[in-house]
Amino acid sequence: MEALKEALVNHGKPEIFNSDQGSQFTSGAWFDVRVDAKVKISMDGKGAWRDIRLIERPWMATTYECVNLNAFETGSEMRPGIGRWLSYYNTERPHSKHGLLTPDEAYASRIQPMRIAAEMNP
Numbered sequence: 001m002e003a004l005k006e007a008l009v010n011h012g013k014p015e016i017f018n019s020d021q022g023s024q025f026t027s028g029a030w031f032d033v034r035v036d037a038k039v040k041i042s043m044d045g046k047g048a049w050r051d052i053r054l055i056e057r058p059w060m061a062t063t064y065e066c067v068n069l070n071a072f073e074t075g076s077e078m079r080p081g082i083g084r085w086l087s088y089y090n091t092e093r094p095h096s097k098h099g100l101l102t103p104d105e106a107y108a109s110r111i112q113p114m115r116i117a118a119e120m121n122p
Contacts, residue, residue, distance in 0.1 A: 001029060001030065001033065004030065004033055004034075005033060008033075008037055008039075013037045013038070013039050014039055015039070015040060016039065016040040016041070016042050017034055017039045017040070017041055017042070018042045018055065019041075019042075058089065061089065062082065062085065062086070062089070065085070065089075066081065066082055066085035067082070089103070090102060090103045090104050091104050
C-alpha cells in the first residue's frame with residue numbers, strides 16, 4: 001500500500017493500472033486507493049492478455065536473464081543489479097521485435113519524425 005501511494009504522489013496518476021488477479025491486487029484497500037485516485041483498473045484474465053503484454057515480456061526477460069542468473073543476497077544488492085541490467089536491456093540488447101534495434105534506438109527513430117513535424121508547425 002505504501003508503494004502504491006508513494007508512486008501516485010511521486011509520479012502522478014496513470015490512466016490505467018494493469019495487474020494480475022493476485023490477492024495483493026484485489027484487496028479492498030488496494031482497490032479503494034485506485035478508485036479514489038480515479039485510475040482505471042485492468043486485470044489479466046482469460047481474453048485480456050492484451051492489457052499487460054507490454055510489461056509481461058520485459059518482466060519475464062528481467063526475471064530469466066537477470067534475477068535468476070545472479071545470486072543477489074540482499075535487496076540493496078538487487079536494486080543496482082537490476083538497474084544495470086535494465087540499462088543494458090534498453091541501450092545495448094537488440095530486440096527482434098524492433099528489427100534488432102535496442103528499445104532506445106527504436107524509440108528515438110519513432111520520435112524524430114514527430115519532433116521535426118512539431119518544429120515545422122509551431
